[in-house]
Amino acid sequence: MRPGEAANPAPPTVQRIRVRFAKRGRLRFLSHRDVARSVERAVRRAGIPVSHSHGFSPHPRISWIGAAPTGTASEAEYLEIGLTREVEPEVVRTALDAALPAGLDILDAVVAEPPALADRIDASLWRIVLPGVPEAALRAAVEALLARDALVVERVMPAGRREIDVRAAVVSAAVTTCDDAPAGGPPVGDAPGGVTPEPDAAGSDCAILTAVVRQTTPAVRPDDVLGALDVVAGLKPPVPAKATRMAQGLLDDRGRLADPLGAGRVTARA
Incomplete structure (x- = not known):
């Protein structure tokens, strides 16, 4: 292993997809941590080529913006997924929505462009x-x-x-x-x-x-x-x-x- 090289190299992130989703019905009582775990499992089940962090405990590159408080519903939650290859946003939206439980509904998806989602x-x-x-x-x-x-x-x-x-x-x-x-x-x-x-x-x-x-x-x-x-x-x-x-x-x-x-x-x- 050369100096400065990651101990567990992972494929690079070549595309980022921004996603809008809803939290409805009884699922409004899910905490942000519960929602994050549900999305990570759905990404795996859907076969989405998500990129991962480096190191001994790699994590999927999924970032979150301003999660709604536990107990509140939402029609406008946002996340961003890093991918190891380019995928059409509609393919990501459809696959992820099918893998999530009813009440966590994927509404929109688009290829990420500057500025950062947090700045929008x-x-x-x-x-x-x-x-x-x-x-x-x-x-x-x-x-x-x-x-x-x-x-x-x-x-x-x-x-x-x-x-x-x-x-x-x-x-x-x-x-x-x-x-x-x-x-x-x-x-x-x-x-x-x-x-x-x-x-x-x-x-x-x-x-x-x-x-x-x-x-x-x-x-x-x-x-x-x-x-x-x-x-x-x-x-x-x-x-x-x-x-x-x-x-x-x-x-x-x-x-x-x-x-x-x-x-x-x-x-x-x-």
Whole structure:
């Protein structure tokens, strides 16, 4: 072995594929680690020529961007896979989707191009359904939050308590009733691929909060936003809310999100 040569050389990465996938139904309760393990197993089963790191314990070259919190659904999770040979994105999408359990659904795939995927995402569009909450109460709470210059909540983290300014992260927010939402949910023009969320059970006391939230460090999560609404207006949902991330991307000057996969995206058929 020549000096500087890897002890366990692996084929080089010749192509990278960026993938958008959904986390739906009961699988929203999977942790990020569980999702990562499921994808790694699916890559092996599908026979995708994934490249590996060097060394005595090689790992598949799969990178992840901004995983949704455990317990939240998502229509816009992203990963990037390194391949040892060039493969059509549609082949990767179809094979990986077939190898994953229902609820982890591969929606789009595209050949990676500069800039890096992490540089294409700085905000998320969240849809939070609040059964048992009147629209007027939610609207008043959201208006009170948006009127603040800052609103700090505390989160208990492994390293201790951390203060998070929720107001600084919330770019915009809108309120509708579940009755007013079209089938599959309210319009989500920012969500690439045109995929609609699961239908909600409408009722007289059921409101929906749709919010664009910057991805800060630490990330402001849907439960942080609900905690802020409790602080400003005493809003306490009687039953657990259901949060779905509808999109991720770069904020433009209109507060909308640009699709991080860009042009040439392969889109799953409905």
